[in-house]
Amino acid sequence: MKVGFIGAGNMGRAIANGLKKSGVCKSEELFCISASGSGAARMAAATGATVSESKKELIEQSDVIILAFKPQHLESISEEEANAAKGKIVISVLAGRTLDSMKSVFGDGPSNLVRVMPNTPSQIGKGVSTFCFLKEPSDDETSTTETVLGSLGTAYAVEESQLHIATVINGCGPAFYFRIVQLIAEIADEHGLNKDLAAKLACETGIGSLELLNQSESDPQELIDEVVSPNGVTHALLTSLNTNGMPALMRTATKDAVDRSIELSRKA
Ligand SMILES: NC(=O)c1ccc[n+]([C@@H]2O[C@H](COP(=O)([O-])OP(=O)(O)OC[C@H]3O[C@@H](n4cnc5c(N)ncnc54)[C@H](OP(=O)(O)O)[C@@H]3O)[C@@H](O)[C@H]2O)c1
Structure with missing residues (x-):
């Protein structure tokens, strides 16, 4: 699968590295371009991607x-570049940019438009x-x-209207x-x-606990109950947090x- 990146910063590089490492794309199937060329040069050095001469060329490749x-x-994509995307899938990770705003730039040419909220892990x-699609x-x-x-990891389809709350969970989640x-x-x-x-201790306890939850058929409350004893230390902690x-x-x-x-997606 030939994948082209317009923009080759942190997120672009993470995706390109993932595609290369997982074997989904060989080096010769990756293309990139960036504003000053520095991000594209970094991506090319890390993955063997080809730096395209222009956005139009990248889209055609x-x-x-x-x-x-x-x-x-987003609006820096020209009509000529948008026309070159006819029949192709355009995937955007641009925070806050709706499928409608992508459609107003790319028109009906692409086979589908996809809006994604990824995260830094x-x-x-x-x-x-x-993620969500413009069309079925x-x-x-x-x-x-x-x-x-x-x-990149795991991916879940949501409705575009659910992307705000999903953004808070998976997009902001790492910072949380x-x-x-x-x-x-500090405490x-x-x-x-x-x-x-x-x-x-906190980091490894978090990794272990969340992995246990992920692998278990129990819900969070059942796993909480396994830790809490009446009037014990965890009971004191959780009671204090709740009250x-x-x-x-x-x-x-x-x-x-x-x-x-x-607010940000309305402004955009
Ligand atoms: N980082 C995150 O955690 C995260 C999470 C979710 C979504 N996102 C989204 O991912 C997108 C990229 O974020 P990032 O953190 O990767 O940004 P970044 O590291 O600043 O990289 C931006 C890239 O875009 C290139 N660029 C700038 N203007 C351009 C233009 N007009 N045409 C083509 N390329 C252009 C830059 O070129 P140069 O390299 O030449 O300067 C750079 O390669 C953003 O829209 C953000 O909302 C990021």
Whole structure:
């Protein structure tokens, strides 16, 4: 499968590396272009991708075109470049840019348009992406999209209207978990445990616990019940979190983030 990247920064490189490492694309099937050429040169050095002469050439060379530049540059795609995408799949990772805004740039030519919210663990093949199509996809379009996104980790189809809340969960999620580890380390330090060791304990406990949840048929409450004993230490921790407002705080923070996602996609 020939895949072309318009934009070759952090996200573009993560996807290209994933496609190469997973064997979905050979070097000669990868094409890229970037604004100054520096991102494209880095991608070419890391994956063996060919740096295309122009966006039009890249689109003509590729079966699947991945838009991985900044969201405000979507309209820099010219009509001639858009026409070259006739019959191809265009996948966008541009945060906040709707399928309608992609359609107003690419028109009806592409076989389908896909809007994706990836996340940064994609850099190590542990990403989670959420995505939606403009039109009901054919089996081929579904399988191509799942193959491309699968090279980053896992991928789940959602309705475009659900992408705001999905963005908060899988797009912002890594920053949320990093913040939790950072907070635990700071607090542990106040209790006399070395910050770096505390961060390791928190990180590895998080990985193990979430992996257990993922592999288990139990729901979170059943796994909580396995840890809690009446009036024990975990009971004290969870009771304090609940009575001191954690559920309300999570609701407010999630609503603020969803509102911001809606606002940004309206502005875009
Ligand atoms: N990073 C994340 O966690 C994340 C998560 C979800 C979605 N996204 C989305 O992914 C997209 C890319 O983010 P990023 O973090 O990879 O950005 P980045 O590292 O800043 O890379 C942007 C790339 O776009 C190129 N570029 C800029 N203007 C261009 C234009 N007009 N035409 C073609 N290429 C152009 C740049 O070229 P040069 O290299 O030559 O400067 C660079 O290669 C964004 O739309 C963002 O919303 C990112």
